[in-house]
Amino acid sequence: MRERIDHILSRVTEAIFEKLAFMFSFPEEGFEPEIEPSAAEPPVVTEVFFEGPFSGRLVMSLSPRLLPELAGNMLGADDNEATTPDQRYDALKELINVVCGNLLPEIAGKQAIFNVGTPKIIEPEGAAPAAEETLLGDTALLVEDEKCELRLYGIGGIPDRFFQTDSGADASDAF
Amino acid sequence: MEINVLVVDDSSVMRAMISKTMGLSGLPLGKIYQAANGQEGLEVLSGHWIDLIIVDINMPVMNGEEMIDRVRANPELKDISIIIISTEGSDARIDRLRRKGAAFIHKPFTPETIRDTVKDIMNLGGSDAGTD
Ligand SMILES: [Mg+2]
Numbered sequence: 037m038r039e040r041i042d043h044i045l046s047r048v049t050e051a052i053f054e055k056l057a058f059m060f061s062f063p064e065e066g067f068e069p070e071i072e073p074s075a076a077e078p079p080v081v082t083e084v085f086f087e088g089p090f091s092g093r094l095v096m097s098l099s100p101r102l103l104p105e106l107a108g109n110m111l112g113a114d115d116n117e118a119t120t121p122d123q124r125y126d127a128l129k130e131l132i133n134v135v136c137g138n139l140l141p142e143i144a145g146k147q148a149i150f151n152v153g154t155p156k157i158i159e160p161e162g163a164a165p166a167a168e169e170t171l172l173g174d175t176a177l178l179v180e181d182e183k184c185e186l187r188l189y190g191i192g193g194i195p196d197r198f199f200q201t202d203s204g205a206d207a208s209d210a211f
Numbered sequence: 212m213e214i215n216v217l218v219v220d221d222s223s224v225m226r227a228m229i230s231k232t233m234g235l236s237g238l239p240l241g242k243i244y245q246a247a248n249g250q251e252g253l254e255v256l257s258g259h260w261i262d263l264i265i266v267d268i269n270m271p272v273m274n275g276e277e278m279i280d281r282v283r284a285n286p287e288l289k290d291i292s293i294i295i296i297s298t299e300g301s302d303a304r305i306d307r308l309r310r311k312g313a314a315f316i317h318k319p320f321t322p323e324t325i326r327d328t329v330k331d332i333m334n335l336g337g338s339d340a341g342t343d
Contacts (some may be wrong), residue, residue: 055319110224112231123224130222133269134318137298149301154221154271 041143041173045186048139049096053179056134057109057127059102061179078160079183080125082132086140088150092172092190094136096128097163099182103128129155139188165189213241214333215260219252219278220267220296225318229265229296229325236326238335249278256288263333268297268308279311292332296320 046063053059079097086092107127108116119127132155140150165171169189177184216233220226226245233240244259246252250273252266264282268275275295282288293313299305305315314332316324330336 052319055321107224111227126222127224130225133222134298137269137300137318141300146300146302149304152269152298154269 038173041188042175044139044142045173045175045188046177048142049135049175049177049184049186052131052135052138053177053184056131057106059105059109059180061177061184064176064178064183079163079185080128081158081160081163082128082155083158083162084132084136084155085153086136086150087153088140089144089148090190090194091192092188093169094132094139095163095187095189096132096135096184097160097186098128098179098184102179102182102184105180106131125157129157135186163187168192170194213239214262214329215241215244216263216265217244217246217252217255217259217261218265219246219249219270219275221247221270222267223247225267225296232322232325233265233329235322236329238326238329238333249273249275249281252278253281256282256291261291263292263294263329265294265296266313268295268299276308276311279308279313283311294325294328294332296325 050061053061077099080100080103081095081097083093083095086094103124104116104119107113107119107124110127110130111119111123113119133152136152140152141148144150168191172188172190172194174185174187218226218229220229230243230245233243242259244255244261246255248270249266252264255261266275266278275297279293282291282293294316295308295313296316296318298318299308309315314328316328
């Protein structure tokens with residue numbers, strides 16, 4: 037069941053933006069994550085791999101316009117524009133690290149043990165699934181009016197128990 | 212007493228966040244040293260007097276758990292106070308780390324959590340909880 041994972045992805049990402057960087061976001065209704073990067077303004081894309089009860093990759097694509105505020109807020113800088121490119125990429129990598137670390141126990145439970153790799157900044161094309169990857173969930177948020185998309189890919193066998201809804205509710209009634 | 216602190220995290224932004232939070236905490240700080248992984252952390256420890264280590268778990272080169280094991284195995288370093296600040300979400304792994312004599316703070320953290328955990332683990336001004 038995709039709906040449960042999509043919902044967890046939105047909820048965790050919103051919470052981490054707020055707590056780590058004091059940035060506010062909400063799910064963007066009716067806007068589907070795009071797999072094709074827009075040539076006009078390519079997103080900045082970061083990824084992190086993980087291994088555990090299920091293994092895979094979390095990918096975050098966001099507007100480069102979010103980076104000065106992300107880094108500036110995390111650093112408590114007086115002037116967001118004064119942050120360096122290195123600081124901005126480092127802030128983004130730590131953001132996806134914290135999202136991934138908080139996301140996996142929400143999906144698989146607090147007993148599950150995952151090893152999370154080192155986040156990397158990648159080319160926009162890298163947001164699309166590799167041949168061995170299956171899309172487990174995705175979401176699109178507006179963060180401070182800018183686009184931010186997340187995709188969770190699984191690699192290899194995925195135990196069914198992580199992908200069932202708790203309530204058995206009809207997936208179509210989710211927002 | 213002034214506390215010399217070593218902050219070990221592979222994210223320079225996270226090291227800066229933690230250092231800044233420590234600076235604003237009102238705690239009696241000496242120097243704050245930084246290292247980007249467990250190996251660099253051990254190098255700082257070999258050359259400087261450190262009272263408190265604040266360490267991430269997920270790091271390349273040498274992760275935080277291995278660094279803690281090396282510190283605890285070294286007769287000259289084994290009693291240093293250690294706080295882990297990590298995204299780790301597994302109860303079993305957090306228990307295992309606590310049994311190595313480290314306090315645990317989950318990322319994302321609040322400044323108050325860091326301040327209170329440092330006070331607690333360093334036995335600083337313990338009786339003012341809840342008075343403001
Ligand atoms: Mg780390």
